[in-house]
Amino acid sequence: MKTLTGLLLASAVAFPGAAFAQETINLTVASSHPLVIPWVGMIKSHFMAETDRLLAEKGNYKIEWQEAFGGQLYKANATLTSVEEGVTDIGWVFSFLEAAKLPLSQVSSYAPFATANPPVQLAVMAELLETNDSFKKEWEQYNLKVLGLTGTDSYDVYTKQPISGLADLNGMKLSAPGVLANWLRGTGANAVDGALTTFYTDIQTGVSDGVLSLALGVLPAKLYEVAPYITRVDIGTAFSGAVAINRDSWNDLPEEVQNAMVEAGKFYTEAHGKDLLERHEAAFAKMQEIGAGQNPPVTISQMSAADRQAWVDGLPDVAGEWAADAEARGLPGKAFLSAYMDGLRARGEKPARDWDKQ
Numbered sequence: 001m002k003t004l005t006g007l008l009l010a011s012a013v014a015f016p017g018a019a020f021a022q023e024t025i026n027l028t029v030a031s032s033h034p035l036v037i038p039w040v041g042m043i044k045s046h047f048m049a050e051t052d053r054l055l056a057e058k059g060n061y062k063i064e065w066q067e068a069f070g071g072q073l074y075k076a077n078a079t080l081t082s083v084e085e086g087v088t089d090i091g092w093v094f095s096f097l098e099a100a101k102l103p104l105s106q107v108s109s110y111a112p113f114a115t116a117n118p119p120v121q122l123a124v125m126a127e128l129l130e131t132n133d134s135f136k137k138e139w140e141q142y143n144l145k146v147l148g149l150t151g152t153d154s155y156d157v158y159t160k161q162p163i164s165g166l167a168d169l170n171g172m173k174l175s176a177p178g179v180l181a182n183w184l185r186g187t188g189a190n191a192v193d194g195a196l197t198t199f200y201t202d203i204q205t206g207v208s209d210g211v212l213s214l215a216l217g218v219l220p221a222k223l224y225e226v227a228p229y230i231t232r233v234d235i236g237t238a239f240s241g242a243v244a245i246n247r248d249s250w251n252d253l254p255e256e257v258q259n260a261m262v263e264a265g266k267f268y269t270e271a272h273g274k275d276l277l278e279r280h281e282a283a284f285a286k287m288q289e290i291g292a293g294q295n296p297p298v299t300i301s302q303m304s305a306a307d308r309q310a311w312v313d314g315l316p317d318v319a320g321e322w323a324a325d326a327e328a329r330g331l332p333g334k335a336f337l338s339a340y341m342d343g344l345r346a347r348g349e350k351p352a353r354d355w356d357k358q
């Protein structure tokens with residue numbers, strides 16, 4: 001051991017700079033949402049950590065992360081442009097609020113009740129991103145490269161007042177993020193646009209009577225405090241965006257760092273999907289536990305199978321409308337919808353409505 005140490009010291013003296021010649025790369029990573037939101041927290045705990053781990057194995061590069069989570073640099077309505085323009089090097093792009101710029105990315109948002117399995121849905125979207133040129137171009141045209149994909153756990157209804165069934169939604173004001181307002185069509189509810197960062201105040205101030213949202217977002221955002229009546233509907237999951245890097249920043253990175261980020265992105269996507277699936281039920285139990293002592297206490301009920309089916313059947317052909325609109329814009333809307341639905345079915349999912357066969 002002493003001999004080896006002596007050789008190493010001699011080598012360092014003889015070849016200064018050869019030992020410990022690790023290059024530090026400065027990158028900013030940001031988001032509109034805080035770290036307590038699961039898929040944002042996992043950017044740090046999984047994507048960044050895995051990138052660091054892979055680079056440490058070789059020891060040639062180290063990233064000095066400048067963190068700006070929780071809306072420090074931009075809000076939810078500017079996630080795409082902020083990565084595109086280099087406000088941040090890496091950031092979470094919230095595709096729900098970018099329907100005009102990312103139309104194909106909305107496919108799952110126009111096909112509700114299709115799947116409640118996040119890992120399957122993310123696998124389908126990842127496959128489409130690799131194999132569908134139009135989908136890939138949709139993201140890359142904005143000067144960015146997608147590293148990891150994000151989705152949701154299944155959606156339910158959270159309200160100020162209890163509801164006994166589907167009919168009670170008629171006339172209610174329900175907050176919903178961007179395009180997911182389409183899931184309320186046919187119910188008589190009025191959609192109020194918003195995001196997890198605005199829902200609490202909207203409900204508290206009477207802008208809305210409740211929210212269409214997901215358990216793993218509601219729990220950390222504490223929406224159950226202002227909307228304690230939870231009606232489980234299991235409307236399904238949705239593709240919500242991506243962790244992406246500014247293309248100019250990407251091009252400046254050494255190949256070794258790029259490869260590490262690609263692998264870390266895959267790791268993040270897979271872990272995120274599993275997390276959504278595994279913690280969904282636990283989130284309801286936690287909300288009920290925490291909210292037991294508040295007034296009124298958190299109450300969870302299940303929408304009847306008949307009412308859920310009535311919701312499914314009462315929706316207009318939102319997927320067909322979306323596909324037709326995409327076609328009018330020169331995009332392969334119908335083919336993309338079919339590819340998405342086929343991808344779900346090929347993995348064992350059984351959509352409550354075959355949107356591509358209407």
